[in-house]
Amino acid sequence: EAGVAQSPRYKIIEKRQSVAFWCNPISGHATLYWYQQILGQGPKLLIQFQNNGVVDDSQLPKDRFSAERLKGVDSTLKIQPAKLEDSAVYLCASSYRVDTGELFFGEGSRLTVL
């Protein structure tokens, strides 16, 4: 079974530029999550989708971050404009159902903002 795919693995940009990350979850998984992990910290939930609807985006900085999940499969997370403090690893995870607990994570996309 293929795992959660993310790209790009690494991205370096200047502050105020924009960046987009892509995630393809495990086939059949209805729930998709984007987490931000800053060095030395645990993953912080940014947004959670159930199929193509948003379940929770309370911690998404909506003035600069946006995310969508078209057709309930792939998802894109965009940052525009980026700030220095956005330097982090962006992790995508999926699960079969929102109440089954176990999350399957991708390898993450490491963003460096200069």
Place this chain on the structure above:
Amino acid sequence: SQKIEQNSEALNIQEGKTATLTCNYTNYSPAYLQWYRQDPGRGPVFLLLIRENEKEKRKERLKVTFDTTLKQSLFHITASQPADSATYLCAPHTGGFKTIFGAGTRLFVKA
């Protein structure tokens, strides 16, 4: 606000010993709690899930306990090996099915 605390200091143990990691949470009552392992540069990997009505769960060399009165979970690795060296993340599930992670505890197992 909801808070999760894990040992902030790294845990160094000798191969063959039992590693015990602590997770404390405050201001909520999770229906279940998960433990994940994260290696450097990789995404977290699910290890175990324990529900609020379970006191203990085992999987091979791993054992997790869940004390809802103390609001604490303990994660044990018995007969530890250098390959067990990683960061271990605690993730109590909140109402609304949101999974929040602790900062993690780094474990180093010396040969």
